[in-house]
Amino acid sequence: MHESPMARTSAVFQAAFGAAPSIVVQAPGRVNLIGEHTDYNDGLVLPCAIDYRTVIAARRRDDGVVRVIAADYDDAVDEYRLDAPIDRLDSPMWANYVRGVVRELVQRGLPMSGMDMVVAGDVPQGAGLSSSASLSVAVGMLFATLPGFEEVRPIDIALVAQQAENDFVGCKCGNMDQISSALGAAGHALLIDCRSLEVRPVPIPANAAIVILNSHVARGLVDSAYNARRLQCEEAARHFGVAALRDVSLELLRARGPELDPTVLQRARHVVTENARVLGAATALAAGDLERMGELMEESHASMRDDFEITVPAIDELVGIVKTVIGGAGGVRMTGGGFGGCVVALVPHALVGAIQEAVGRSYRAPNGEQATIYVCNAAAGAGTVAA
Structure with missing residues (x-):
């Protein structure tokens, strides 16, 4: 049995930073039951969030540094500052999904803080179950726990994640994956209108x-x-x-x-x-x-x-x-x-x-x-x- 992402992030965090994390967030992957390539045509989709997810264990820093450890990639580290330009990397790709969301939040003028974070997940990668959207939404959810983010709703985080994937990572995806991850409902699919952003749970x-x-x-x-x-x-x-x-x-x-x-x-x-x-x-x-x-x-x-x-x-x-x-x-x-x-x-x-x-x-x-x-x-x- 594989160690769960929850256990893995906490263990790596403790080892790397010498303390337990103060914040843990998760964001699920998704599967689309029906409605393919309709999302970027302002259409309708019927996905559901699934019980495979990305987990981030974190704690705030007060020096404006973001330090990210990828537990699924041999504890690789990406580090940058919030007060300096955040640029796209040629590799590794995982780092760009995190950077893109952080940059998008900074550009929107939100009261950001430095973070130590460890990321792990069990969403199968490269299979079309939105491991990338799950990661992006989890990063948004993490920063949304900060003071001053009270007005930021799950749908806003989904759209920030989509914007980051479109403009920073370079994939012109629609908004279905991120909305599914941010707004999933247990036991339900989501009927999403990708134009109005209306979301209706369907049992x-x-x-x-x-x-x-x-x-x-x-x-x-x-x-x-x-x-x-x-x-x-x-x-x-x-x-x-x-x-x-x-x-x-x-x-x-x-x-x-x-x-x-x-x-x-x-x-x-x-x-x-x-x-x-x-x-x-x-x-x-x-x-x-x-x-x-x-x-x-x-x-x-x-x-x-x-x-x-x-x-x-x-x-x-x-x-x-x-x-x-x-x-x-x-x-x-x-x-x-x-x-x-x-x-x-x-x-x-x-x-x-x-x-x-x-x-x-x-x-x-x-x-x-x-x-x-x-x-x-x-x-x-x-x-x-x-x-």
Whole structure:
């Protein structure tokens, strides 16, 4: 059994700084049940926070120094001052997620303080479960414990984290990951309107397990394919004369879509139909209708495969294996940015064992690895924990 991030951060903090931490915060990763690549199109998403998280153990300093120890990276250290320029590093990447949030908070004129902090987490990295958003939100939550941050709400921290990832790290992600991490609700998915930032908890049926399967097809989000899709969506929105694809109805798409470049039309069709599926999924979940949820997840996967073209053969195969086991009893689809990463299934608890067995028997990643399977619960969002 691996040591928990809570225990690890506290032990490393004690060893490094000779005292116990005075503040401990956590922020969860997330999995998106449905609503892919809709967030940066001002659309709708239905993620939930999961019970894998980033933990930061810390204490304030009075000299304006921020000293960060990464317990998951051989206790590597990054140190800088709040009163000097905070620059982006070529490496390591983890340091830039912390630096970006700290810099964003400084630029907003908030009453910052130096910190000693130790960071550790158990959110699987590179799998599409938002380990980076979890880290960024945790950093925001840590500084939000300072005096003078009383007006800073969880949604504000989410948006600071997104801004840092967009402008400092250089990934033009939407706001879903950070909002999920900051505002998660135990036992619920979150219906997030990425334009109005309205968040509505939607209960997940008690008989349903969230199963996440890491395909071990490596993927990177700070890359050309993601940004290319984003530009295609913006091109489509301009064609229709609207602010974002959120404003395009199926009727408008059918009427004027053929005027678009065929590839751009496919991208737009995915986003417009996916927004409709998210609304249907929220209704189905709230009614405990896993069968309908399954149909919508299947349609979502087909749209990502055929119109948005972000799945890969190994992911399609993994989805197929799970679908064969669950039939109409639940749903399965690729989740995350695409080109690898994870598959999510929402299934009756009774079928989890059969899924694990079938995937273990039939799936191998291109590198020969088996899928790693996580059975998760929908978790509460970021906050302080007892030190």
